[in-house]
Amino acid sequence: MTYSVAVSGASGYAGGEILRILAAHPDVEIRTVTAHSNAGQPLIQHQPHLRSLAHLALQETTPEVLAGHDIVFLALPHGQSGQYTEALANTPLVIDAGADHRLESAADWDRFYGGVFHQPWVYGVPELLVDGIKQRQRLVGASRIAAPGCNASTVSLSLAPGVAAGVIDTSDIVTVLAVGPSGAGKSLKTNLLGAEILGTANPYAVGGTHRHIPEIRQALAAAARASENSSNVGGFGAHPPTKTDSSDVPHADESIRISFTPVLVPMSRGILATSTAPITSGATDAEIRQAWESAYADETFVQLLPEGQFPRTADVLGANTALIGLAIDRAAGRVVVIAAVDNLVKGTAGAAIQSMNLALGLAEGTALTVNGVAP
Amino acid sequence: MTYSVAVSGASGYAGGEILRILAAHPDVEIRTVTAHSNAGQPLIQHQPHLRSLAHLALQETTPEVLAGHDIVFLALPHGQSGQYTEALANTPLVIDAGADHRLESAADWDRFYGGVFHQPWVYGVPELLVDGIKQRQRLVGASRIAAPGCNASTVSLSLAPGVAAGVIDTSDIVTVLAVGPSGAGKSLKTNLLGAEILGTANPYAVGGTHRHIPEIRQALAAAARASENSSNVGGFGAHPPTKTDSSDVPHADESIRISFTPVLVPMSRGILATSTAPITSGATDAEIRQAWESAYADETFVQLLPEGQFPRTADVLGANTALIGLAIDRAAGRVVVIAAVDNLVKGTAGAAIQSMNLALGLAEGTALTVNGVAP
Amino acid sequence: MTYSVAVSGASGYAGGEILRILAAHPDVEIRTVTAHSNAGQPLIQHQPHLRSLAHLALQETTPEVLAGHDIVFLALPHGQSGQYTEALANTPLVIDAGADHRLESAADWDRFYGGVFHQPWVYGVPELLVDGIKQRQRLVGASRIAAPGCNASTVSLSLAPGVAAGVIDTSDIVTVLAVGPSGAGKSLKTNLLGAEILGTANPYAVGGTHRHIPEIRQALAAAARASENSSNVGGFGAHPPTKTDSSDVPHADESIRISFTPVLVPMSRGILATSTAPITSGATDAEIRQAWESAYADETFVQLLPEGQFPRTADVLGANTALIGLAIDRAAGRVVVIAAVDNLVKGTAGAAIQSMNLALGLAEGTALTVNGVAP
Amino acid sequence: MTYSVAVSGASGYAGGEILRILAAHPDVEIRTVTAHSNAGQPLIQHQPHLRSLAHLALQETTPEVLAGHDIVFLALPHGQSGQYTEALANTPLVIDAGADHRLESAADWDRFYGGVFHQPWVYGVPELLVDGIKQRQRLVGASRIAAPGCNASTVSLSLAPGVAAGVIDTSDIVTVLAVGPSGAGKSLKTNLLGAEILGTANPYAVGGTHRHIPEIRQALAAAARASENSSNVGGFGAHPPTKTDSSDVPHADESIRISFTPVLVPMSRGILATSTAPITSGATDAEIRQAWESAYADETFVQLLPEGQFPRTADVLGANTALIGLAIDRAAGRVVVIAAVDNLVKGTAGAAIQSMNLALGLAEGTALTVNGVAP
Incomplete structure (x- = not known):
């Protein structure tokens, strides 16, 4: 057909x-x-x-x-x-x-x-x-x-395995993204002109104002839930939700906090998201790595790179692939997850x-x- | 003369x-x-x-x-x-x-x-x-x-005012930098070839291995000290230090921890450093902003931008200027400091x-x- | 199979x-x-x-x-x-x-x-x-x-229709190409470093030394021939040529002369070739345009754009397409052919x-x- | 003062x-x-x-x-x-x-x-x-x-010495320029957006329509004149010209013809102009090179590079310098002049x-x- x-x-x-x-x-x-x-x-x-x-x-x-x-x-x-x-x-x-x-x-x-x-x-x-x-x-x-929102799904896929496994603390996530200007669409704005984009890195939506923040918090809250009926009220359910008084639907869990800063860089496409989160007390390196490995072992389009390797956006240009690299920085007490995605x-x-x-x-x-x- | x-x-x-x-x-x-x-x-x-x-x-x-x-x-x-x-x-x-x-x-x-x-x-x-x-x-x-190291001084200048004023917590700093490849010198390495740099964002030295990390920790430890004699033992003193048994010189204060991730982006020069740190309990917005304002009010080459403004690396190309933008993200509980510097x-x-x-x-x-x- | x-x-x-x-x-x-x-x-x-x-x-x-x-x-x-x-x-x-x-x-x-x-x-x-x-x-x-050589086939496809139709003069072709550094391969040379390629246009092989020149002259000489047995001695024949004393094989027709200048520009891939040639005396605009239209009307991967339109290399990135735009500049007495190709x-x-x-x-x-x- | x-x-x-x-x-x-x-x-x-x-x-x-x-x-x-x-x-x-x-x-x-x-x-x-x-x-x-117009002065400075010395033929000039988008100003046009400029070469004003063409022809006509009173009627005179019936002022000499094609490339600034012209019959290599050498030997801001060297736009970024490289391509019968200028x-x-x-x-x-x- x-x-x-x-x-x-x-x-x-x-x-x-x-x-x-x-x-x-x-x-x-x-x-x-x-x-x-x-x-x-x-x-x-x-x-x-x-x-x-x-x-x-x-x-x-x-x-x-x-x-x-x-x-x-x-x-x-x-x-x-x-x-x-x-x-x-x-x-x-x-x-x-x-x-x-x-x-x-x-x-x-x-x-x-x-x-x-x-x-x-x-x-x-x-x-x-x-x-x-x-x-x-x-x-x-x-x-x-x-x-999904391009930045939102990139960050959610980066952190969801660790959230679901309980090996990272969601209350103090920090993400900084290098993004290409195609994500902003064909809007005619001075700051999107070629001469303003070439040869420079430009931050925007700094300080917690980016629209993808609630989408990430929603997704990570869902990743944190083991298995519930709460899914019936949300966008993740298999069927359109029944109409409810929207004031009854809670915000994404307040325990999920993220500092989120996108930076426009001179590449037409691509998102390179560097996401870090504190390591949960007691989580071993093996447990941490296992969280991501088991989440994506069977996936075609989301791939965890071997230890010590990190992705470039060029490697996913035009592809439906999210490549993820994972580092455990014990000196900083944080997991560092780097994801490369073609935003389009x-x-x-x-x-x-x-x-x-x-x-x-x-x-x-x-x-x-x-x-x-x-x- | x-x-x-x-x-x-x-x-x-x-x-x-x-x-x-x-x-x-x-x-x-x-x-x-x-x-x-x-x-x-x-x-x-x-x-x-x-x-x-x-x-x-x-x-x-x-x-x-x-x-x-x-x-x-x-x-x-x-x-x-x-x-x-x-x-x-x-x-x-x-x-x-x-x-x-x-x-x-x-x-x-x-x-x-x-x-x-x-x-x-x-x-x-x-x-x-x-x-x-x-x-x-x-x-x-x-x-x-x-x-200084180019990334190190950029991050140190970004955070020192808040450290000195005690309005940020140095134990969980996160910095992600977009950097141009001129910082890596003229080394003939495959990953520095033009075709590998154009159109892509490439992370490197992920997970706490970058050489500028101890330099930042040293500088922020010095910023945290109110006024001391300890300066006599270090590189900040006005005269070359007396020869000491180096094993006696402590590491930079262990209370300073930083997750540091540089990302190569396709601009020949420039560092755009996004540094975040938790806000010290009780610090007001006015106190926070005042810390940076008073530190740099009289400086020519380090300038704090007005509230809501953030710098681009293009604005400092070829210049000796560090431009700094400051956001206070209460939802995330963090200060976000963005600094633009010409690395060279x-x-x-x-x-x-x-x-x-x-x-x-x-x-x-x-x-x-x-x-x-x-x- | x-x-x-x-x-x-x-x-x-x-x-x-x-x-x-x-x-x-x-x-x-x-x-x-x-x-x-x-x-x-x-x-x-x-x-x-x-x-x-x-x-x-x-x-x-x-x-x-x-x-x-x-x-x-x-x-x-x-x-x-x-x-x-x-x-x-x-x-x-x-x-x-x-x-x-x-x-x-x-x-x-x-x-x-x-x-x-x-x-x-x-x-x-x-x-x-x-x-x-x-x-x-x-x-x-x-x-x-x-x-083929990437620049050579791009220029040959650009001009062959006009040569075959006799509407352009092959004795004074001028071609200038904007090319990406991937065409130079992964060679570790200082001039191919990202910092040397970003933000700048760099000419090379100026003045008639580029290796693709004889290949273009050979192809255009073949395009100029109406139908001959000479094809038996050359690379265009259906079967490997018989072994001959190579000194007997003539240079490409000396009546084909080309000024050829490639310029490295900051895009990883792509060739934008601007080729001009004098208009043959008496050739009408309709005859000129018809030469290219009839040559490529039935082709999938070589496409002539409508009058007044010219291609960008972005439009063929990753594609097997050569896009060609044709202008007739009577004031200059030349045809201008612009071709965009992904060199790889x-x-x-x-x-x-x-x-x-x-x-x-x-x-x-x-x-x-x-x-x-x-x- | x-x-x-x-x-x-x-x-x-x-x-x-x-x-x-x-x-x-x-x-x-x-x-x-x-x-x-x-x-x-x-x-x-x-x-x-x-x-x-x-x-x-x-x-x-x-x-x-x-x-x-x-x-x-x-x-x-x-x-x-x-x-x-x-x-x-x-x-x-x-x-x-x-x-x-x-x-x-x-x-x-x-x-x-x-x-x-x-x-x-x-x-x-x-x-x-x-x-x-x-x-x-x-x-x-x-x-x-x-x-001057940025492209116009770049091309005029490239060719004027050869024109004045009579070693090149002005009737069949071909120039192709790689130019950065800052030359187009801050106009809000879709084709000037960063996503349209990055990673691609885009020709424009193809086929003899660019506004700098008459300016180049005017300048080269003036270069061709040995010393005349005609300067009184034109823009080159030391004093504002007397008001004349503009219909009396002739076009630039019709003997000057130029095929002129600009190509937008992904660098914010810069012009790399490749200009070629037929060598005048009988002109020796020494005479040709001497034309440019004598014209610019005493100039600070227009410099002829040594034989075999050609300029990059990066070398003049932010500078008031025009760098010029000259090749004599006898096989093509043309002089090739490459000039690098910061358009701004x-x-x-x-x-x-x-x-x-x-x-x-x-x-x-x-x-x-x-x-x-x-x-």
Whole structure:
């Protein structure tokens, strides 16, 4: 069977990457691509690298245009996905690459995003430990999926094994990320100009204001839970949660605290996240390493490197792979976890399509590559 | 008076930057430039940007060639400066850009460098708070100066005000740095090739192994001391320390612990250091900010940015300026300090020449610029 | 049927890219990877992005190790492939990514390379017009293939249509190329260090000394020939040429002259070649454009952009595509052709595997993508 | 005497660079900085690298604000300088970094810019050979100066010596330039975003449409003239030209034809221009080289490199130096001239201030450096 697909936000970076991966997917037909201000123009004018899709033209992003497909990808600015929810009620599978359906806590949404809160969908990070099991199980057969924030999933995958195993202390996490500017999208802002990005490292959202912070805290809280029914109220459940008074849904566990600083560096793509957390008293080196090894031993797209090795973002460019290196610094009393991810692939579009494959019952890695394009 | 100068290691990056700055210095004459494997060749073959020094030829680095100048700069690989100490006994001012005379602790030297331990010289970071006073005072009239490690001085300047004021806890510092590859010198290593550096972020020396760690701990321990006699035993003293049994010199205070991770990013120069430390219980926001403001209010080359502003490395390219941004993240319980430095200027050559100016009684900023070359 | 493959030079950039593409090829099994100084080590230590090949170890590059496979790729330094020719006499298909079997003229080999001259093999650029027909026809069923030089094939594909149609004058071609440093391989040279490449444009091989010049002249001479028997003596023939006294083989037509200047720029991959040639007297704009349109209308991997559009190297990153933009500058009296190619894919490894597919009778585009990885 | 200065366009790249250089100039006081949309804001908000100018606030760009200074720099978008001409009639020295007063030909202005044509001012390239003498002589005491286009002056300085000496043929020049995006200013355009610039080479203004083409043709026509009265009608004269019917002013000599292609590459600053021209019949290698040697032997800021050496843009970063390498390619029948310039310094702001120094009778190199910031 071939699934018909519509991709909104197709002139942007996330939409473009969804299309690049889908173009090589044997089970889908890209039928519709939509955009906002660029509607009416050829897709290739905005995505000149997508040579095999030169026949497609951008249509207006409207509920009517998006309806009627087997699968719809929403790659819209945060806060805009919600308006399509009802119109797409009959669409078998909707995957949101925006933030609208990621957070369980309305209070977090209000504080970090604002605007109308929407119920969380199934979170699209298959390898994440949630309530004692891999999130993969909830994605099989899912109909509404929230692709993760690129920085958020990178950090969550970095630390979840240690959190779940109880070998690190979640109350004082520090993460600093080197990130490429494609993560900021095609926004026309002076600080994103080439001349402002080349040859310099630029911090932003310093001091606890980045929007991915509540998403990380939510994911690590879930990793900390052994196995519970609490999953029914959150985005990790297999089915859309029942409508609840959002004020009843608690913040992510207050015991999870993270200092989070992203730094723009001159590479178009990539996230290199350095995450550290205090070692739990009594945890041995072997126990610590074992936590990560057992979590990812069977995973294709999340790989723990051998001791003493650490990843580079070049090694995952264009790939759906998260590479993780782990050091135990006893002098500092901390675990150091370094993760390399392509923000547009494993961080966004690849996660979305990996989740799609699971939802549809296809081979999980269809159209996704584990090998990066380097050098 | 014009001082005669010899610069060793003149074909390398640190040596080249010392020469670039000295070329604009009205009080010195660059008489001699030396190198190892490139001796006999024109300087400009290795430093094609130093057009005004096209008349100089590289000589062998030997004690005889270096002797007889008013000032000698040593820009040699770590462990090589010591052999020139005796031969230069009569040289009025020797400034070492290498690590040989930075550390007070022979045990630290053994662990992080190895080889013969040398007594520390006066540490060349004028703005650093050491034993309750600025290090500047010890540099006036100094005859032996150790220029700092670029990452070390960046982190020390970032945190010393908070340490001295007691508003941050030094037992759990976390620093992650985005650094350019010029910091690694002209070493011919595969991982430093352009194709390996472009478009990617590469961590190195992960897990507590970087050589600048003991230097930071030493500096922050000194910043923590209110005012003492202990300074007599260390590299911060105004005069070369008396010879002591090095085993008597303690490690830097064990209460100072730092998780330190450098990440190579694709910019030729620059350090963007993100340093975080827990806020001391009871410290108010005003007290915290005041600590940095009072430390640097009168400084030209270390500047605290207004609240909410953070620096970019581009803003200090070619300049002797350290720009510092400070955030107080109450949710994470941490202070976040971001410092931007040109590793070759304020991190090395500029610090050396600023110290030279102080030693000679010249205006401290002679030949140094506060303005970066941007974009 | 699955073909067994050996790749020599597997720790280098060209070898790595051959492996990256072959790893996704359904009809081959990568059985053997070899290297010189790195023999005995895991492949992934040198190619950490090739996650799916983590099980392979590098063996010595010897005739014995390479023999016994269905296909052997030679990705060795220039001048080293020839020594394996005899030992691989029984190997059904050998593809050389080096220069040893590209040139028809022993005199050109002597002047630009030196050392032992080897007879040319079938030149691996399927879309090139040679003696009136596409080179593709000679690659079908070929047993010995010379993959092209990356700059050479880029320029040849840029100009061959105009040469074949007689609308441009080949006696005064000027080409300037912006190229990434991966084209220079993993050689440990100071001028290839990251700090020397970042933030700067560096010309090299200026003034007619680049080794790809005779290869371009040979290809354009072949494009200029309408249809001849002369093809029997050269590298474009379907079968290995008969042994001739190399002194009898003439230089490429002296009527083809090219000023060729490559400039290293700070991108890891990519060639952007700007080639200009005088317009033949009387050629109309329509005739000129038609020359390129008809040459590439049916090609998948060489695409002429619509009038007024010009390619970027980002659009072909990781792809086997050559994108070509054409301008007719009547004020200057010249055609300007801009071609974007990934030097490691369409420039080397992709060309090799596209040729392999043709030689084996497989679908020409197997394992090759037309879509670039951008941004 | 200290000259009071106003700089308009002070929040842009050209204005910022004028300020960076003037900040180190001992004879000027930067009294006024103006901008358009950013008026009212601190200068340092837009130029965070200009630490020594942190006390300045941006005012509106109006004739009233600019009037009353000794020197006014106009760093405005093309076409906007003219409106200030009358209001600044009493200003002793006005220097325009825009294009409005560069071209002698109203027809060229109409074709490449459009809008109101303004009479040319004295062209600010001191080292250029114009009508047999260096342009420097016309700048001494000048009151109205047109700073050059960055690409234009780079190419003109590259070729003028050969043109003046008659050793190259001007009818078939080909120039291809690798340029950094700062040359395009702070315009908010998608193609200038960091993610679009990093890791890629992007051609623009292909096929004879770039605005610097008529400026180059004008300069080379002037270089070709031995010594004439024609200088009276053009921008090279020492005094503002008399008002003429612009239709009487001819185009630049039609015998000068240039194919001109700029390529954006991922470096924030810099121009590397590769210019080639046919060798005049009979010109010997010695005569050719002598043309450039004699032209620049006494120049500080334009330097010919020794035979076989070619410049990199890194070597002139932040410097007012144009470095030139010359090759004679007899096989191609062309001279190849490679010039490296910092587009914001020698290409714009440095040229403006060098011209200012000459106009005021100051030492020509005041505040300008010949040494680049590398690596």
